[in-house]
Amino acid sequence: MRGRFSRKLGVLAKAGFLLWLLWLGYLLLARSSFPSSSSVEEEDGEQSLKVRQLSLEESGAEGQLARPLYVKSPPDSSAPGEWGRATHLNLNAEEKKHEQDSIERYAINIYVSDKISLHRHIQDHRMNE
Numbered sequence: 001m002r003g004r005f006s007r008k009l010g011v012l013a014k015a016g017f018l019l020w021l022l023w024l025g026y027l028l029l030a031r032s033s034f035p036s037s038s039s040v041e042e043e044d045g046e047q048s049l050k051v052r053q054l055s056l057e058e059s060g061a062e063g064q065l066a067r068p069l070y071v072k073s074p075p076d077s078s079a080p081g082e083w084g085r086a087t088h089l090n091l092n093a094e095e096k097k098h099e100q101d102s103i104e105r106y107a108i109n110i111y112v113s114d115k116i117s118l119h120r121h122i123q124d125h126r127m128n129e
Contacts, residue, residue, distance in 0.1 A: 072119055081116035083123055089115065 080087040102110040
């Protein structure tokens with residue numbers, strides 16, 4: 001009886017010691033990963049200064065934001081993949097070979113995928129709110 005109790009007490013002591021070590025490691029890790037309060041205030045000041053400088057750079061002479069780099073063209077219903085429709089091309093023998101090679105190599109039709117515009121229009125099936 002006494003032997004079982006002492007073994008259980010030993011296992012319990014080891015488990016408690018390991019939990020204590022884990023807790024201590026957590027505290028040390030948490031302290032090292034979070035900066036002190038004074039450095040946080042300095043970083044906040046620097047960040048707000050950067051934000052103000054960025055907003056001044058973005059606004060032009062009249063205070064307007066710069067135009068986007070790419071202006072989307074109006075929809076062309078005959079373009080491949082426009083409005084999310086399937087694309088079927090009439091290919092010659094060489095193009096058909098490239099298409100089959102891409103399907104065998106990548107398991108996707110990359111030849112036709114390259115013909116579809118990245119800036120195509122697709123239908124919006126979301127519900128109106």
